Amino acid sequence: MNSECFESSSMLLSDLGLENWLVEQCYSMGISDPTPVQRYCIPKILKGENCIGISQTGSGKTLAFALPILQKLSEDPYGIFALVLTPTRELAIQIAEQFKVIGKPIHLEVSVIIGGMNMVAQGSEINSQPHIMVATPGRLADHLKSSNDFSFKRTRFLVLDEADRLLEGQFTEQLEVIFEALPSQRQTLCFSATMSKNLDELKNISCIKPFVWATESDVSTVEKLEQHYVLVPHMLVKNASLIEVLNNFQGKNPDSSAIIFTKNCKCCQLVSVALHNLGFENVALNSHLKQRERLASISKFKSNKSKLLVATDVASRGLDIPMVDLVINYSVPPVPKNYIHRVGRTARAGKGGLAITFITPREIAPLKRIEDEINTKLTEYKVSDKKVLNILLQVEVAWREAAISVEDEDAEEKKEINKRKEEAMQGTELQENKYKRSKHKQKSNKKIKN
Template identity: 55%
Template sequence: MAGEGDISEFEDLGLNEWLCNQCKALGIRKPTPIQKNCIPAILMGQDCIGCAKTGSGKTAAFALPVLQKLCEDPYGIFALVLTPTRELAFQICDQFQVLGKPIGIRATVITGGMDMLQQGLDLSVQPHVVISTPGRLADHLTSCDTFSLKRIRFLILDEADRLLEDDFGEQLETIFQRLPKKRQTLLFSATITDTLKELQEVALNKPFFWQAEYTTATVEQLDQRYMLMSADVKDAYLLHLLDRYSEENKTSSILIFTNTCKYCQILGMVLRELGFPCAVLHAMIPQRQRLAALAKFKSNQVRILIATDVASRGLDIPMVDLIINHNVPNRPKDYVHRVGRTARAGRGGMAITLVTQFDIRLVHAIESFIKTKLTEYETAESEVMKILSEVAVAKREAEIRLDEKDFGEQKQINKRKKLILEGEDPDEVEKQQRKRRLERGKQGKKKAKSS
């Protein structure tokens, strides 16, 4: 095998000719660093932990070797890919189907928000690759026996840090109990964490570990700014920013991140009311509407997408020119994932974070983590004041309309019903979840202070 410095083509990685030709047909000419390093190790049968910035070709780094091994010994279910968000699951499935088209790859997506009976039928025909969120797959495993994961060759955790550190523990345990001990395990992420380092140290099969070398956690082509304002006028500043930026960049696409589903919905209603066509993407709208919103944004039918962090992980949305953080993320790595939706594959991009008097410490923690100082995005306060009352009225009307629809209440009712049926106390579960979130927040602040 050629050394990394000698690798310039996919053929040098040990991939079959049909896969190399497929990459070329898709316009993928040269392997990226994570592909150069991880593909040979996976082909040799090693477990692998790979970490590189967003937009670095991580999906192909595991999809290509899995497809090569599959064509040598085709059967289903051959590989299981777990991912934290539904949209990312569909995107990974698309990449498997495109790269594996010459061998007639059968891949299926198993996520919440879709027909569970149809998904059971899809699993029963033994597709080659299953891409799933942990919760829905765990539901299938505990409620039916029409499929088995006992013969899988590959377990892949994409955005592994979030899967291992967020509230997926119980579902992952259910899934892992049904997997064979003899398998290859591949973990990929854009941010390396203590959890991934611990896995490297305690793994039974010493995994191949590769992390991209970089001095900053975000790409150099990204212009990172902040806007300072009082908390009570934040939405007026957002509207002023959108108006100014859209006027100067008429064909640009803008992705706005918010911290809650409800605020995401409110902002969407406010923007439409004030003449900004947009789509919204969050966990409390039906899955088909979520996919439709993403498709509209990708195809430039709308230039503005407002989303929660369901859109911050791994999604490849071409040509996003501006990211706006409506709130400052509590965890610096969440900031990295959000702003990673722009300045991809060598292109430029800008990220602007709206900062209030309550967010200063969070901004300092982010700057320390990414080893880059955010610069101020200049704006005229007098211009913002002109639209202040108009924005406030539109927001209040949106809140009233949303309250009339009992937004989010049915989801909470269903959640409590499910816990009661499982013999759990909903209030106690909620208290434990709050406690875990507080502990994670304290740990994040300690890390920020120590760094």
């Protein structure tokens, strides 16, 4: 693996072989100095090499592939020139927005193909042959299975963003459908903040031996990130301790934003509703929400209208939310790699940040695995026992009320789903009866004619 040290000597974007219009677009966005991943990967991509870039969250990986792709596109513009695959809808939308901003001078056309949107409208977009397509594997595979009206035969670039997540197994069937539709003669670019077992698989996907660049840091999380744990004996104390941490943080940093990560969608909704009950204005982000609700939550959080986001791991990767100062792991991440992505939401672009993980005595072993992965020891974050005891009852009441509310919402949602299923079944039965009557009538007419 090629892994080079980022030298102290200064280098500008213009030194990487990029054309003036791209450099000027970056300057207009306040970007002049390339990050290490950009410095080493952009020249290789411009030379036509396949590339694997492994670099910390917030290190500028999107521009590392977007800039050379746009330069090559400007030399020979046609669609579909590049396909970018991502594991989440929100990340797909964000990448597309960055392409649009940089590619404005060449009138770039970008399509976002993700779940939660109208299939027919998306099909029309695909048929218009956009220059860049950014997609989640599931929805794109659905389009490929249901339509022969578009082709990737001339596509020059395939990008796997958050490549390790795409190759974990969840998207295997969809990726097989997509790779089958792509030409073998293409450049394959793979980027992620973490990579281990899947590196050989990525090399195979790249077809030709790729250039591999990985940050040389022994620590998988950024140096300016303070990382702590809070040890709690049971859930009652955990919830009250969470409120005490938020009170303390917001009291000292009234203009700062925070993300609370939870283990699943139901837990996310529960914590979000409970915090609302206790006067903490927040927005939730999880895969059970409708797409418009997910986009609204991100918009409110990124615009600082809401300073608290409660989310599942759907928010842990790639989202560019630069103002986050605190990440709280309400639930210990199931694997150490997830921890790296979660805490990567803070301490971005050289700024400091704080990460606090709540653990029970049973979760000390998972914490040790995280420490081994990141090569850093977490220190205890002190929470006032007296203050926690003072709010314990109030917090417990709020959580119980939230649990009832979430259960009622689930029951209402199931009722609505069952209603739609029943209506669909009735519609099917009506069609079958209509078909039977039609066949019976045809037989009767034949008898009359005979």
